[in-house]
Amino acid sequence: xxxxxxxxxxxxxxxxxxxxLDGVDLTVDAGETVILLGPxxxxxxxxxxxxxxxxxxxxxxxxxxxxDATRAPAALRRRVGxxxxxxxxxxxxxxxENLAFYARLFGVADATARIARLLAWxxxxxxxxxxxxxxxRGMGQRLALARALLHEPDLLILDEPFSGLDPxxxxxxxxxxxxxxxxxxxIVLATHDVERAAPIAxxxxxxxxxxxxxxxxxxxxxxxxIVAAYRAVVAPRA
Amino acid sequence: xxxxxxxxxxDLRIEWRTREGISSVFVLGVLxxxxxxxxxxxxxxxxxxxxxxVLWGAFVLTGxxxxxxxxxxERENDCLAGLLSAPLDPAAIYAGKxxxxxxxxxxxxxxxxxxxxxxxxxxxVPRLPALLLVCLLGNVGFASxxxxxxxxxxxxxAREVMLPLxxxxxxxxxxxGAVQATRAVLVGGLAAASDGLGVLAAFDVIFAVAGWxxxxxxxxx
Numbered sequence: 001x002x003x004x005x006x007x008x009x010x011x012x013x014x015x016x017x018x019x020x021l022d023g024v025d026l027t028v029d030a031g032e033t034v035i036l037l038g039p040x041x042x043x044x045x046x047x048x049x050x051x052x053x054x055x056x057x058x059x060x061x062x063x064x065x066x067x068d069a070t071r072a073p074a075a076l077r078r079r080v081g082x083x084x085x086x087x088x089x090x091x092x093x094x095x096x097e098n099l100a101f102y103a104r105l106f107g108v109a110d111a112t113a114r115i116a117r118l119l120a121w122x123x124x125x126x127x128x129x130x131x132x133x134x135x136x137r138g139m140g141q142r143l144a145l146a147r148a149l150l151h152e153p154d155l156l157i158l159d160e161p162f163s164g165l166d167p168x169x170x171x172x173x174x175x176x177x178x179x180x181x182x183x184x185x186x187i188v189l190a191t192h193d194v195e196r197a198a199p200i201a202x203x204x205x206x207x208x209x210x211x212x213x214x215x216x217x218x219x220x221x222x223x224x225x226i227v228a229a230y231r232a233v234v235a236p237r238a
Numbered sequence: 239x240x241x242x243x244x245x246x247x248x249d250l251r252i253e254w255r256t257r258e259g260i261s262s263v264f265v266l267g268v269l270x271x272x273x274x275x276x277x278x279x280x281x282x283x284x285x286x287x288x289x290x291x292v293l294w295g296a297f298v299l300t301g302x303x304x305x306x307x308x309x310x311x312e313r314e315n316d317c318l319a320g321l322l323s324a325p326l327d328p329a330a331i332y333a334g335k336x337x338x339x340x341x342x343x344x345x346x347x348x349x350x351x352x353x354x355x356x357x358x359x360x361x362x363v364p365r366l367p368a369l370l371l372v373c374l375l376g377n378v379g380f381a382s383x384x385x386x387x388x389x390x391x392x393x394x395x396a397r398e399v400m401l402p403l404x405x406x407x408x409x410x411x412x413x414x415g416a417v418q419a420t421r422a423v424l425v426g427g428l429a430a431a432s433d434g435l436g437v438l439a440a441f442d443v444i445f446a447v448a449g450w451x452x453x454x455x456x457x458x459x
Contacts (some may be wrong), residue, residue, distance in 0.1 A: 057458065074326070078246065084319050086315045089315055089320070090252060091314060091315060103319070104244040105244060105326060106324055106325065
């Protein structure tokens, strides 16, 4: 069965009595980069963890690549890459050791060559043998992206990937994300940083109070227009 | 199995590199053995009845420390999310963590058992195979339960308090069996320890299977 990389219908998530997501509908097509905006506490991280199959929704339906995500999560995990707020790499191991560990878990073929290519792609080939504990925030973020790309996922889910990066690192990450989109990867990216996200967006969406409140075509979108729309959606009800 | 071995190898590599877990467990284990032995100052006749309490008291307290450390590795940088985003059966994570806890406890036992023999003037060499069997069964039972509750405790506040509170009451049958079996081995021999060994073996099977089945519900939201 063939379907879009991601289709969420009425996704809901409650934590005890607190409703964080209240009926999220979102579809992401192949080669599309969807930027998810929203104020703090809007539910962006919860939504991304559900899309990355790390958290089960309490309502609604999630299909990845045309398959019910609750039925075959292990098979679907091979097609999803996730970068959360933290880098999910062991600080006492080097970048190469971390990637080798994850390569074993994902069953990556020809892992040594793949790891060398990814370290070079992330600009970490010179630091690949150093413990991750010694990495800067930007280096760690690039390593996290390399880890998420290790198994060549079709769908990449990124939570605040620009946070803590200097302007050069942001530019590099933007370039890398554009390369991935051109290579056919689908990307869902949550951020507060409209100016940095707008140039790479195919589509922008605002998540507010647990729902998608606004969607806009991202191609050629002006950051100022997006910020104005964001304020119009979020501020009156904030 | 392949995934569990990868997790075991990763944990052992980190432990070898930092030696944080093993050094704290080692220091605590030696301290407990020394204090308990000198506090009682046993005679050669009473030493075999004191030794099981010294050994298992030291194992439990050092084991708690070791198990907490094992899951702290996964909390740092949210590495647990990395593991859970991989196409693994969560039971493989349980098996890998269980194996690394068993290895850590076995290293502790390798230090604590000879020290106990030395301080209590017990000749353990003739009883070593039977004593190793008791230690192994006790180790696997402790690690089976502690791995499950160690994962659970990482998800709650006041985890340092929660782990002993959850774990120690459930360990009582294991500790009774282990102390009985150790005393029987030291006084009589392996044949005399059959009741205690039966308790340990049953505990191991029940909680290893329970951990295997329940781990997915413990680590996933």
